[in-house]
Amino acid sequence: MSKKVLLVHAxxxxxxxxxxxxxxxxxxxxxxGHEVMLxxxxxxxxxxxxxxxxxxxxxxxxxLSFIAESGHAYRNAMQTPDVQLEQAKLLAADAVIFQFPxxxxxxxxxxKGWIDRVFAYxxxxxxxxxxxxxxxGEGGLQGKRAMLSITVGGPEEDYSTRGINGSLDQLLFPITxxxxxxxxxxxxxxxxxxxxxxxxxxxxxxAKAKLESRVRNxxxxxxxxxxxxxxxxxxxxxxxxxxxxxxIVGIDAHIGEW
Amino acid sequence: MSKKVLLVHAxxxxxxxxxxxxxxxxxxxxxxGHEVMLxxxxxxxxxxxxxxxxxxxxxxxxxLSFIAESGHAYRNAMQTPDVQLEQAKLLAADAVIFQFPxxxxxxxxxxKGWIDRVFAYxxxxxxxxxxxxxxxGEGGLQGKRAMLSITVGGPEEDYSTRGINGSLDQLLFPITxxxxxxxxxxxxxxxxxxxxxxxxxxxxxxAKAKLESRVRNxxxxxxxxxxxxxxxxxxxxxxxxxxxxxxIVGIDAHIGEW
Numbered sequence: 298m299s300k301k302v303l304l305v306h307a308x309x310x311x312x313x314x315x316x317x318x319x320x321x322x323x324x325x326x327x328x329x330g331h332e333v334m335l336x337x338x339x340x341x342x343x344x345x346x347x348x349x350x351x352x353x354x355x356x357x358x359x360x361l362s363f364i365a366e367s368g369h370a371y372r373n374a375m376q377t378p379d380v381q382l383e384q385a386k387l388l389a390a391d392a393v394i395f396q397f398p399x400x401x402x403x404x405x406x407x408x409k410g411w412i413d414r415v416f417a418y419x420x421x422x423x424x425x426x427x428x429x430x431x432x433x434g435e436g437g438l439q440g441k442r443a444m445l446s447i448t449v450g451g452p453e454e455d456y457s458t459r460g461i462n463g464s465l466d467q468l469l470f471p472i473t474x475x476x477x478x479x480x481x482x483x484x485x486x487x488x489x490x491x492x493x494x495x496x497x498x499x500x501x502x503x504a505k506a507k508l509e510s511r512v513r514n515x516x517x518x519x520x521x522x523x524x525x526x527x528x529x530x531x532x533x534x535x536x537x538x539x540x541x542x543x544x545i546v547g548i549d550a551h552i553g554e555w
Numbered sequence: 556m557s558k559k560v561l562l563v564h565a566x567x568x569x570x571x572x573x574x575x576x577x578x579x580x581x582x583x584x585x586x587x588g589h590e591v592m593l594x595x596x597x598x599x600x601x602x603x604x605x606x607x608x609x610x611x612x613x614x615x616x617x618x619l620s621f622i623a624e625s626g627h628a629y630r631n632a633m634q635t636p637d638v639q640l641e642q643a644k645l646l647a648a649d650a651v652i653f654q655f656p657x658x659x660x661x662x663x664x665x666x667k668g669w670i671d672r673v674f675a676y677x678x679x680x681x682x683x684x685x686x687x688x689x690x691x692g693e694g695g696l697q698g699k700r701a702m703l704s705i706t707v708g709g710p711e712e713d714y715s716t717r718g719i720n721g722s723l724d725q726l727l728f729p730i731t732x733x734x735x736x737x738x739x740x741x742x743x744x745x746x747x748x749x750x751x752x753x754x755x756x757x758x759x760x761x762a763k764a765k766l767e768s769r770v771r772n773x774x775x776x777x778x779x780x781x782x783x784x785x786x787x788x789x790x791x792x793x794x795x796x797x798x799x800x801x802x803i804v805g806i807d808a809h810i811g812e813w
Contacts, residue, residue: 402729406668
């Protein structure tokens with residue numbers, strides 16, 4: 298069945314590895330009959346900074362509270378048109394792929410600013426105005442899939458379980474778990490191209506083939522089994538129950554069985 | 556002895572908890588006789604997006620490679636004036652405090668964009684043009700101290716060792732370890748104000764007093780004992796030696812003994 302997929306991209310150079318990977322995702326999805334929506338952030342001249350200009354009609358003109366104004370603006374359709382358009386694409390999408398170069402072990406600022414501005418109170422947090430009642434597995438984006446597709450300058454071993462940078466999955470946990478699973482998305486394992494600086498044509502072709510295979514499987518692959526807040530593992534909604542992941546220390550405790 | 560401290564701030568509302576914490580840091584440092592430099596990013600209208608405009612005189616006008624152009628521009632003093640000024644402040648500083656609200660478990664885009672643009676090749680990575688030879692404990696910012704001072708909307712238990720968000724220290728590892736220790740800074744434990752939404756005057760005063768005490772101790776406190784790349788724990792410069800932290804899984808393995 299035909300699906301809608303949103304691609305969010307953060308590299309301005311059309312010939313970069315990142316842009317080449319984006320093209321592979323787009324072509325693969327279209328060849329499968331899916332509808333592709335594109336948010337090419339540099340081409341859109343996306344405003345990265347979340348600030349008072351995001352709230353043209355303030356609830357409180359005296360003191361800027363981002364949470365209060367975000368909720369007010371989202372609820373009353375008073376957001377800026379660029380944010381409204383991105384939210385409409387996000388809400389229409391069955392899946393979202395984030396294509397970006399890993400800069401300082403996170404998203405480039407332009408993409409972080411897409412999250413900061415588009416993931417409004419009432420949509421991505423504070424769902425139904427019920428505080429944190431619906432986070433982690435439930436929320437405004439529940440039922441949609443998400444995948445990070447990144448390019449990395451360094452070698453894979455630096456990002457391995459005992460690699461010097463820390464493991465890639467743990468470094469990306471604030472995004473995969475804290476940003477995408479938080480509002481209810483099903484997050485697929487990250488796709489990474491390592492050694493993405495001065496790649497040979499052969500290495501580039503291998504990376505393209507791997508991504509094509511991942512994208513073909515986008516709606517069939519099993520998501521990372523992050524534990525749902527309201528699935529029983531967090532009885533008080535805050536801390537893991539003692540008997541859950543009792544031998545596991547750190548953020549891996551929040552991932553269940555495959 | 557009098558020191559120089561750079562404060563980098565990312566909240567536009569002068570009465571926010573973040574701005575109040577900034578004021579505490581500034582007043583405390585000045586009362587100790589230190590010299591304070593301020594980068595108030597919203598007030599400066601800081602350009603968050605790292606793009607082709609960062610390289611007015613390109614090495615390769617045809618194809619934009621961020622790493623190559625960053626190195627070329629830094630080496631030849633061809634960066635934009637705003638970036639040059641921030642690097643001058645950073646290089647003059649004995650310590651840097653980053654004051655920001657935690658948004659989606661990371662920095663607001665405006666501060667991530669300060670890192671993306673100011674942490675140039677040749678300064679914060681690619682030091683001495685020697686690839687990764689000097690990273691993690693050595694590099695262009697060696698000998699300087701750094702501290703994150705953050706405000707967090709949620710309760711502390713959500714960020715505890717088994718809290719649902721993941722532990723705060725692990726969530727911030729891409730910043731403390733991957734961004735600040737990477738170019739050689741000594742990183743102090745993070746200072747966090749939890750429940751920073753609609754704080755009572757009493758809770759605000761308690762938080763101010765705690766930060767004041769931390770800032771007074773800025774040059775005496777012990778940094779997080781991240782393992783240095785070239786200290787022997789990573790014999791090949793990539794992966795931890797088998798006998799180091801052999802019982803520890805995940806990013807905590809990169810922290811040594813206090």
